[in-house]
Amino acid sequence: MANNNLHIQPGISFIEDGKARVHIWAPNTETVSVLLPEQNLTLPLEKNERGYFGLVTDKILPGQLYRFVLNGNKELPDPASLSQPQGVHGPSQAVDVKSMAWTDHAWQNPPLADYLMYELHTGTFTPQGTFASVAGKLAYLKDLGITAIEIMPVAQFPGERNWGYDGVFPYAVQNSYGGATELMQLVDACHNVGLAVILDVVYNHIGPEGNYFNEFGPYFTEKYHTPWGNAINFDDAQCDEVRNYFKQNVLMWFRDFHIDALRLDAVHALKDLGPKHILQEIKEAVDELMAQTGRKHYLIIEFDLNDSKFINPVARHGFGMDAQWIDEFHHALRVTAGEKPLGYYSDFSGIAHLAKSYQDAYVYDGQYSEERQKTFGTKTDNPGDQFVVFSQNHDHVGNRMLGERSSTLFSFEMQKLMAGAVMVAPYLPMLFMGEEYAEENPFLYFVSHSDPELIDAVRKGRKAEFASFYADGEAPDPQAVTTFEQSKLNWDTVNAGNHKIMRNYYKALIGLRKQLPALHTLNRNQLSVTFDADQQTLQLHRWAGSQHVYAFMNFSKEARMITMPADAGDVKLLFNSSDVQYSENGSGQRDAQPSVIQPESLQLYISHV
Numbered sequence: 001m002a003n004n005n006l007h008i009q010p011g012i013s014f015i016e017d018g019k020a021r022v023h024i025w026a027p028n029t030e031t032v033s034v035l036l037p038e039q040n041l042t043l044p045l046e047k048n049e050r051g052y053f054g055l056v057t058d059k060i061l062p063g064q065l066y067r068f069v070l071n072g073n074k075e076l077p078d079p080a081s082l083s084q085p086q087g088v089h090g091p092s093q094a095v096d097v098k099s100m101a102w103t104d105h106a107w108q109n110p111p112l113a114d115y116l117m118y119e120l121h122t123g124t125f126t127p128q129g130t131f132a133s134v135a136g137k138l139a140y141l142k143d144l145g146i147t148a149i150e151i152m153p154v155a156q157f158p159g160e161r162n163w164g165y166d167g168v169f170p171y172a173v174q175n176s177y178g179g180a181t182e183l184m185q186l187v188d189a190c191h192n193v194g195l196a197v198i199l200d201v202v203y204n205h206i207g208p209e210g211n212y213f214n215e216f217g218p219y220f221t222e223k224y225h226t227p228w229g230n231a232i233n234f235d236d237a238q239c240d241e242v243r244n245y246f247k248q249n250v251l252m253w254f255r256d257f258h259i260d261a262l263r264l265d266a267v268h269a270l271k272d273l274g275p276k277h278i279l280q281e282i283k284e285a286v287d288e289l290m291a292q293t294g295r296k297h298y299l300i301i302e303f304d305l306n307d308s309k310f311i312n313p314v315a316r317h318g319f320g321m322d323a324q325w326i327d328e329f330h331h332a333l334r335v336t337a338g339e340k341p342l343g344y345y346s347d348f349s350g351i352a353h354l355a356k357s358y359q360d361a362y363v364y365d366g367q368y369s370e371e372r373q374k375t376f377g378t379k380t381d382n383p384g385d386q387f388v389v390f391s392q393n394h395d396h397v398g399n400r401m402l403g404e405r406s407s408t409l410f411s412f413e414m415q416k417l418m419a420g421a422v423m424v425a426p427y428l429p430m431l432f433m434g435e436e437y438a439e440e441n442p443f444l445y446f447v448s449h450s451d452p453e454l455i456d457a458v459r460k461g462r463k464a465e466f467a468s469f470y471a472d473g474e475a476p477d478p479q480a481v482t483t484f485e486q487s488k489l490n491w492d493t494v495n496a497g498n499h500k501i502m503r504n505y506y507k508a509l510i511g512l513r514k515q516l517p518a519l520h521t522l523n524r525n526q527l528s529v530t531f532d533a534d535q536q537t538l539q540l541h542r543w544a545g546s547q548h549v550y551a552f553m554n555f556s557k558e559a560r561m562i563t564m565p566a567d568a569g570d571v572k573l574l575f576n577s578s579d580v581q582y583s584e585n586g587s588g589q590r591d592a593q594p595s596v597i598q599p600e601s602l603q604l605y606i607s608h609v
Contacts, residue, residue, distance in 0.1 A: 007244070008244060008248075010023050011080030012080075012082075012092075014094075017058070018058060018061075019058050020094065024045065024080075025217055026053060026070060026217055027218075029053075029216070031044070031047075031071055032047075032053040032068055032070055033045060033069045034055065034060070034067070034069070035066060035067045036059065036064055037065055037066075037091065043055060050240075051238070061094065063093065064093070064094050065091040065092065067091050076212050076215055079169070079216055080171045080245070081156075082094075082172055082173070087156075087210075088157070088210025092172075095180050097257070100185075100188075103188055104187075104191035104192060108296070109260045110147065112322055115196065115428050116148065116429055116430075116510060117148045117149070117150050117388065117430035118144075118146040118148070118432075118433065119149075119152065119430055119432050120134065120150070120151060120152065121152045121443075121487075122174075124433075124443070124489065125433055125489060126488075129488075132186070138190060138193050138195060142195065143507070144506065144510065145514065146510075147195065148195060148261070149190065149196075151200060152164045153165055153201060154173050154174045155168070155169055155170045155171075155172060155174070156169035156172040156174050157174060157210075158207070158448060159448025159450065160176040160448055161446045161484040162446065163398065165202055165207070165265065166449075168206055168207045170203075170206075184258070197261075199257075199259045200262075201249070201250075201263070202265045203232065203246050203270065204228075204231075205228035205231075206232070209454055218236070218237065218238050219232060219245075221271075226271070231269075231270075232246075232270070232271075234271060235272045235274040239274070243278055247278075247282050250262060250282050250286060258295075262298075263325075264299065264301045264302065264321075265302050266303075266304075267279060267321075268303055268305045277319050279299075283319060283320035286299065298323065299321050300322060300324065301324045303325065304327055306328075306362040306364055306376060306380075308378055311323065311324050311380075311382055324387060325387075326357065326387050326427070328353075328363040329387075329427070330390055331363075332354040332363055333354055333357075333391055333418060334391070334396075334418075335349070336353075336536075337410055347364070348363065352531065354421070355530070355531040358425060360379070360380070362379070363377075384426040385522045387427040388429075388430050390422060390430040390431070392435050397442075399445070399465070401466045401473065401475045402444075402473075402475075403444035404442055405434070405435065405441075405442065407438040413577070413583070413598075413601060417554075417555065417601060419505070419509060420553070420602035423513050424551040424604070426523070426527055429513070431506075437493065437500070437503040437506075438502040441486060441488065443487050444476050444478075444483045444487045445475075446483045446487060447478045447479055462475045462478060463475060497585075498584055498585065501586075504581070505577070505582040508575070516547065517544035518544045518547045518606075519542060523544065526542060526544060528540075536554065536556035537597070538552075538555070539552050539553075541565070547606065548568065548609055549574070550604070550605040550606075550607075551602065551603075553601075561596060564605070568605075568609070569607040569608070569609040571607040572606055573603065573604075574604040574606045575602070576601070576602075577602040578598040
């Protein structure tokens with residue numbers, strides 16, 4: 001049988017002459033029709049090969065509500081719906097993505113090496129919690145030096161409060177954020193001020209409430225189990241159409257929403273032992289799209305298997321992903337800064353592992369892991385622009401029981417040192433919203449489910465999750481509105497006191513990274529690192545051409561002596577985190593003492609050899 005169905009775009013799309021094309025995959029169903037309740041009209045769909053049903057009609061108009069009716073009696077929303085204006089249990093709404101009047105025609109997605117990322121959660125980034133209000137902060141982000149915003153998942157989830165990883169309509173944009181139109185307008189606004197847009201998407205599971213996928217077909221398989229239940233069916237019987245569903249979702253974000261890059265959540269949980277991994281198939285489809293449109297797009301993965309096959313090019317028998325997050329850099333940095341080695345931090349020794357991450361990207365690249373209880377990881381020679389590093393992100397803040405940010409866990413000086421450690425790395429730096437001004441409000445875990453049993457399960461699950469971190473205490477109630485409200489950024493503090501000092505510090509650091517070829521050239525072969533575990537100091541040497549930058553980091557609580565390499569030449573102090581202009585309450589030093597680095601501080605020196 002021909003594979004013509006493998007390129008079908010699911011759901012409702014509008015084509016020439018104002019007609020709507022309808023496609024739905026329901027292989028275990030005898031009949032499917034589309035119900036238009038506002039018109040009191042039911043349109044039967046034609047049954048096609050491999051479980052697809054289809055229709056081309058002029059009876060469906062943009063903005064109209066609809067449901068699919070299976071076997072004449074089961075009314076369900078569209079699993080490929082672009083809009084759920086009444087929530088996850090309500091009818092779907094037809095959307096014409098071609099109606100957007102784009103103005104970003106001159107936009108060119110910059111090289112990934114130029115990405116300086118800022119992760120944000122739409123619902124808590126601003127008081128309003130909408131795409132339109134995010135657009136109002138773009139000038140602030142540009143002034144800071146950000147080049148790309150990363151938006152946490154926006155696929156429709158239950159209620160109005162969620163991180164986004166409980167989405168149940170991968171094609172639909174969360175209605176409480178502003179829906180598809182406002183997301184397009186935000187992307188357009190970003191491009192017009194020179195910001196790329198990364199969208200976080202979830203292909204490893206579907207959320208529990210409002211998940212109607214099993215009613216339509218075998219979207220899941222019992223072959224594998226994940227933390228969320230049965231795995232999505234990427235390699236079992238009838239998997240071709242499931243693969244197509246997610247592949248078409250990727251193409252939709254790039255083609256119709258002008259998204260520049262996707263961050264694919266936890267791809268180690270994608271279960272696929274077929275001859276071609278779903279990630280490779282997605283990569284090949286994106287390459288084909290880029291050849292057609294001339295636009296550049298990137299695929300960035302969250303991934304904790306330390307297997308370079310996932311980011312190697314397809315030509316090198318890899319899956320072709322453009323970049324990956326490195327949690328190990330974060331873990332090593334946090335333990336070096338004083339985080340207790342509990343839970344997933346227990347595998348990290350501190351400064352030795354931080355030095356190794358600077359040098360090798362992966363900390364575990366063939367060593368035995370006590371936490372995993374096995375030998376773990378492979379070595380990688382992939383370039384620096386394939387790795388994303390950070391000192392904070394939504395997971396490692398929000399997965400703390402009390403959602404504490406670095407601002408409440410570490411000293412003012414240590415926060416600056418951690419930020420500096422990220423900015424001088426030969427990798428892609430990412431900030432988590434608010435860290436640049438030492439936001440003090442927590443980022444807690446929150447949901448707004450309607451099922452009492454599910455709410456109770458979430459509460460119990462959160463309590464169990466913290467067993468290895470906290471001996472006592474209670475996690476804030478994820479279902480409570482106050483938990484969500486407490487997680488919103490407090491923009492009133494941005495220009496006040498030490499918050500303003502921290503923001504100025506971040507802005508200066510970002511500016512230096514952009515300015516200096518030795519820092520923004522992400523060549524991992526032009527780097528050396530040494531450390532002293534007893535002194536808790538680390539020296540990172542990076543260079544490009546004749547320019548050499550020496551980053552000295554003192555993670556101890558005492559001043560330490562600096563020893564410059566003998567071949568460093570004529571060096572000049574370029575940046576000192578303990579300078580009075582960047583110090584808490586103006587209590588730092590105006591001039592650095594020769595050969596001395598203050599406690600919990602960073603110094604950058606430059607030379608030309």
